[in-house]
Amino acid sequence: MFMSSSTDWQVDVLEFAQKCIYCGYCSLCPTYKELKWETYHPRGILEQIKLYFTEGTKEEVKLDTSKSLFEAIFACTMCKMCENICLADIPLLKIWEQIRQESFKKGRWNPSMLSLYNKVKDTYNIYGLPSEDRLTWAKMSGLVMTRRTKKKAPLAYFIGCQAAYSGKMGQVAPSVVKILRKTKTNFTILGTDEWCCGSPVFLAGGYSVGKSFAKHNLDELKKLGVKRLVTACSGCYRTFKIVYPRVLGDSWDIEVLHISELANELIKAGKLKLKHKFKEKITFKDPCELVRHCELIEAPRDVINSIPNVRFEELPSNRNEALCCGGGGLLKLNDSELVGKVNSKLISEIEYSEADIVANGCPTCLDTIMTGVKNKGLDVEVIDIAELILRAMGDK
Amino acid sequence: MTLKKKARSRFVRFLGKQLREDRTTLQIYSRDMADLPSLVSIFFQNIPDGVILASSVKDIQTIYSVANETKTPITQRAAGTAGLGGSITYKKGLVIDTKGFEQHYLVNPLDQTVVVSPSYVFSDLQRKLKLEGFSLCSYPSSYHSATIGGWIAHGGHGIGSAQYGGVLEQIVEIEVVLPTGHLVKYTERDHISLFVGSHGTLGTITEVTLRVKFDIPLKHQGCTFDSPKELIQGLEEIVRIFPYSVWFLNPEHVALFNETFGYNLPIRYVAIISKEVNFEEEELEFSRLFNNAVRNAGGQILDRRYTEDIWQFRFKSFSMLKQCKDFVVSEVILPIEASDKYIRKLVSKFKGNIHLEGEVISPTHYALMMYLLYDEKLSSLKKTLLNLKLFNLTIGSKKVKGTPYSTGLWFSGYYGKIYGKDELRRYKEFKKSVDPKNISNPGKVLSPKLRFLPIVSLKFAVRLASRLIL
Numbered sequence: 091m092f093m094s095s096s097t098d099w100q101v102d103v104l105e106f107a108q109k110c111i112y113c114g115y116c117s118l119c120p121t122y123k124e125l126k127w128e129t130y131h132p133r134g135i136l137e138q139i140k141l142y143f144t145e146g147t148k149e150e151v152k153l154d155t156s157k158s159l160f161e162a163i164f165a166c167t168m169c170k171m172c173e174n175i176c177l178a179d180i181p182l183l184k185i186w187e188q189i190r191q192e193s194f195k196k197g198r199w200n201p202s203m204l205s206l207y208n209k210v211k212d213t214y215n216i217y218g219l220p221s222e223d224r225l226t227w228a229k230m231s232g233l234v235m236t237r238r239t240k241k242k243a244p245l246a247y248f249i250g251c252q253a254a255y256s257g258k259m260g261q262v263a264p265s266v267v268k269i270l271r272k273t274k275t276n277f278t279i280l281g282t283d284e285w286c287c288g289s290p291v292f293l294a295g296g297y298s299v300g301k302s303f304a305k306h307n308l309d310e311l312k313k314l315g316v317k318r319l320v321t322a323c324s325g326c327y328r329t330f331k332i333v334y335p336r337v338l339g340d341s342w343d344i345e346v347l348h349i350s351e352l353a354n355e356l357i358k359a360g361k362l363k364l365k366h367k368f369k370e371k372i373t374f375k376d377p378c379e380l381v382r383h384c385e386l387i388e389a390p391r392d393v394i395n396s397i398p399n400v401r402f403e404e405l406p407s408n409r410n411e412a413l414c415c416g417g418g419g420l421l422k423l424n425d426s427e428l429v430g431k432v433n434s435k436l437i438s439e440i441e442y443s444e445a446d447i448v449a450n451g452c453p454t455c456l457d458t459i460m461t462g463v464k465n466k467g468l469d470v471e472v473i474d475i476a477e478l479i480l481r482a483m484g485d486k
Numbered sequence: 487m488t489l490k491k492k493a494r495s496r497f498v499r500f501l502g503k504q505l506r507e508d509r510t511t512l513q514i515y516s517r518d519m520a521d522l523p524s525l526v527s528i529f530f531q532n533i534p535d536g537v538i539l540a541s542s543v544k545d546i547q548t549i550y551s552v553a554n555e556t557k558t559p560i561t562q563r564a565a566g567t568a569g570l571g572g573s574i575t576y577k578k579g580l581v582i583d584t585k586g587f588e589q590h591y592l593v594n595p596l597d598q599t600v601v602v603s604p605s606y607v608f609s610d611l612q613r614k615l616k617l618e619g620f621s622l623c624s625y626p627s628s629y630h631s632a633t634i635g636g637w638i639a640h641g642g643h644g645i646g647s648a649q650y651g652g653v654l655e656q657i658v659e660i661e662v663v664l665p666t667g668h669l670v671k672y673t674e675r676d677h678i679s680l681f682v683g684s685h686g687t688l689g690t691i692t693e694v695t696l697r698v699k700f701d702i703p704l705k706h707q708g709c710t711f712d713s714p715k716e717l718i719q720g721l722e723e724i725v726r727i728f729p730y731s732v733w734f735l736n737p738e739h740v741a742l743f744n745e746t747f748g749y750n751l752p753i754r755y756v757a758i759i760s761k762e763v764n765f766e767e768e769e770l771e772f773s774r775l776f777n778n779a780v781r782n783a784g785g786q787i788l789d790r791r792y793t794e795d796i797w798q799f800r801f802k803s804f805s806m807l808k809q810c811k812d813f814v815v816s817e818v819i820l821p822i823e824a825s826d827k828y829i830r831k832l833v834s835k836f837k838g839n840i841h842l843e844g845e846v847i848s849p850t851h852y853a854l855m856m857y858l859l860y861d862e863k864l865s866s867l868k869k870t871l872l873n874l875k876l877f878n879l880t881i882g883s884k885k886v887k888g889t890p891y892s893t894g895l896w897f898s899g900y901y902g903k904i905y906g907k908d909e910l911r912r913y914k915e916f917k918k919s920v921d922p923k924n925i926s927n928p929g930k931v932l933s934p935k936l937r938f939l940p941i942v943s944l945k946f947a948v949r950l951a952s953r954l955i956l
């Protein structure tokens with residue numbers, strides 16, 4: 091069985107940095123656009139990598155460079171716009187992750203990141219809350235999950251920390267569960283044995299802890315004979331789709347679906363019927379982790395367009411060009427003001443679209459968009475796509 | 487020359503947080519698109535003393551005031567995507583990052599103009615315009631990164647120039663802070679033209695009113711030619727049908743295009759022609775005229791399935807550079823007429839190893855990018871030699887009345903060649919009147935003196951070196 095080590099997943103950052111042709115296309119980086127110094131420009135970060143990693147660089151210079159390099163790397167939302175537009179095909183995201191790891195190794199994380207890291211490590215969730223509370227969302231919504239918890243089934247619903255613990259996301263998990271129940275889909279959940287997918291740990295550069303999370307989740311899923319995994323969280327989705335295969339190798343053989351993909355499949359099979367008509371105009375904000383990281387573009391649109399007589403309008407920047415909400419890459423922990431600035435561009439697009447409902451497939455986006463919409467005083471409802479699907483099924 | 491104590495304290499006092507002097511920042515701001523070999527950099531001092539992120543007219547005025555008082559050279563830098571050294575310092579001083587400029591945008595639908603800050607990146611501006619049914623008339627293929635201000639100061643052409651002209655033709659009004667600190671607005675062509683290609687030597691652009699057009703759909707056609715002669719004949723015929731854009735590649739570049747983007751284009755000279763088409767009859771007429779033009783020149787029509795998506799690669803041609811370990815690039819503006827000999831010369835000189843990419847920029851001229859690509863990382867010496875070789879070819883295109891694309895640092899001293907002697911005279915007079923201390927981007931446009939041999943100009947030294955070495 092192939093299992094990767096941390097070195098297997100590493101790339102030669104210096105070699106790639108030297109491949110930059112300096113066209114500057116990566117200036118579309120949403121945080122560089124706000125911060126404006128070229129030290130935050132992805133091209134500028136590559137220049138700093140050259141300074142930092144070139145053999146023979148004086149320690150003093152290295153130290154100087156590391157200050158601005160690490161600062162820049164944690165100002166990144168990992169939205170992947172830079173990598174998608176890069177003319178030299180440089181795997182920028184891998185590089186950014188590696189620089190975060192380097193900063194961890196050098197003990198240069200900021201205290202709030204370190205605190206998150208420790209919370210996840212100790213309590214297996216990002217909030218530092220007890221594992222026993224993982225099913226509070228079910229209790230709050232009056233759902234009894236005992237018959238579904240840790241039962242053998244081909245499909246598992248992975249709830250994710252935000253949907254499980256955060257009051258703001260309270261409707262996400264109940265919506266997914268109701269969709270699955272109404273479509274008579276056989277599924278299981280890991281209950282209190284679900285651990286954070288590890289996304290924030292990997293994003294922070296903590297490779298070995300992240301790997302132990304991946305192994306735990308895989309073992310638990312295997313015990314239940316799970317072949318397919320559905321999630322409504324784009325961060326979990328990306329981690330399962332991209333990070334787990336890298337970390338676990340061939341042993342990770344579980345098919346991963348976003349709720350929009352599963353819903354689409356159920357619609358096509360005639361098991362899910364969207365019959366409720368919406369008067370409201372609907373738009374969809376592509377989460378970066380779905381669209382640019384995992385190329386999941388059409389499924390949410392197909393689902394929305396299956397709603398009878400739907401008034402669906404794309405945001406001006408959509409699909410691969412979708413704007414970042416500002417909340418990714420753990421930026422919230424590093425610079426919440428910057429999150430707001432990045433987010434305001436997206437909110438302007440939402441306002442321009444004149445949509446009444448913004449559907450989304452990511453708890454982080456949901457949270458930042460809700461805040462942005464509230465701050466701007468817009469009369470827009472922000473909901474997860476699972477909730478939209480459930481409403482379209484006729485559930486009040 | 488590092489910032490004098492007095493100068494530094496004045497800049498810190500007035501611009502405090504907007505000034506950075508740390509080693510890393512200075513290093514990052516010490517280069518532009520052309521990463522020149524270290525050998526070349528002994529001739530100039532490209533590591534600035536500091537970088538200021540300017541955000542307003544007031545900032546620029548303050549900067550000029552302190553710079554004049556303390557004789558501190560300043561060098562404007564926008565996206566740093568030009569490769570002629572315009573945005574890097576020649577004799578240290580301060581880099582003024584103009585991308586920090588507060589952005590504003592106002593379309594005037596009746597006049598078909600848009601007022602914008604110079605820091606706008608073309609793709610951002612175009613996205614906004616398209617939402618209102620408008621489009622830029624012409625823009626550089628560095629669309630995703632270059633800024634309005636940088637393009638004007640660099641002096642350029644681009645996609646759409648065949649129909650709508652170069653950067654000068656796009657400008658209705660320009661607002662500039664002169665090195666004297668005065669804020670002025672110019673609307674007369676004579677004044678505006680001074681700032682096009684001025685590389686910030688006459689002042690800092692702070693606002694621009696650009697011409698825009700209705701967002702008319704483009705239709706694309708493609709054709710191929712066997713030889714430079716046929717290609718040039720083809721271009722002469724094609725410009726008569728008033729295309730929006732004509733873009734072509736030589737066979738070596740076509741082969742690389744195929745390899746990079748997974749196409750199977752014929753390995754010949756390939757040209758993609760685009761035209762604005764309002765309705766079906768116009769499209770049919772375009773096809774008819776295009777077919778005739780290509781037939782007259784002895785070319786062949788390219789399968790239409792290719793042409794629509796090849797257009798999408800207009801902004802990605804630098805992507806082909808990833809196929810090689812190192813490269814050297816130069817660009818020259820050539821008259822269409824009789825330039826086939828020049829192309830033939832280039833091809834024979836580099837034994838077919840030269841990659842060429844052209845864009846028609848007017849009914850009579852085109853811009854030709856010349857790439858030399860290498861499978862190994864070049865030594866500093868070799869890269870210097872190749873740069874000089876390409877330099878020589880760019881300058882040596884004068885038999886066909888070719889000119890360098892712009893001046894910047896590398897082609898400083900060629901302003902008269904590019905814009906004419908009268909313009910050079912006007913430029914010099916204006917420069918003298920607004921910047922007597924030569925603090926606004928010194929070393930650019932007019933050739934500077936070598937710092938260790940101040941009786942020799944950079945232009946002379948580079949020309950001599952390129953001749954001697956070759």
Ligand SMILES: Cc1cc2nc3c(=O)[nH]c(=O)nc-3n(C[C@H](O)[C@H](O)[C@H](O)COP(=O)(O)OP(=O)(O)OC[C@H]3O[C@@H](n4cnc5c(N)ncnc54)[C@H](O)[C@@H]3O)c2cc1C
Binds near residue numbers: 565568
């Ligand atoms: C992939 C690619 C494609 C390209 N295609 C084209 C093309 O089609 N056509 C073309 O013309 N060029 C092209 N270029 C070159 C370059 O992109 C353009 O010249 C561009 O317009 C420069 O803009 P910038 O914002 O990068 O300016 P910079 O490179 O930062 O600066 C250019 C010059 O302008 C000066 N400057 C910058 N801002 C100001 C200001 N506010 N006031 C006064 N002076 C200022 C600088 O000092 C410098 O001398 C291309 C480059 C790349 C990498």
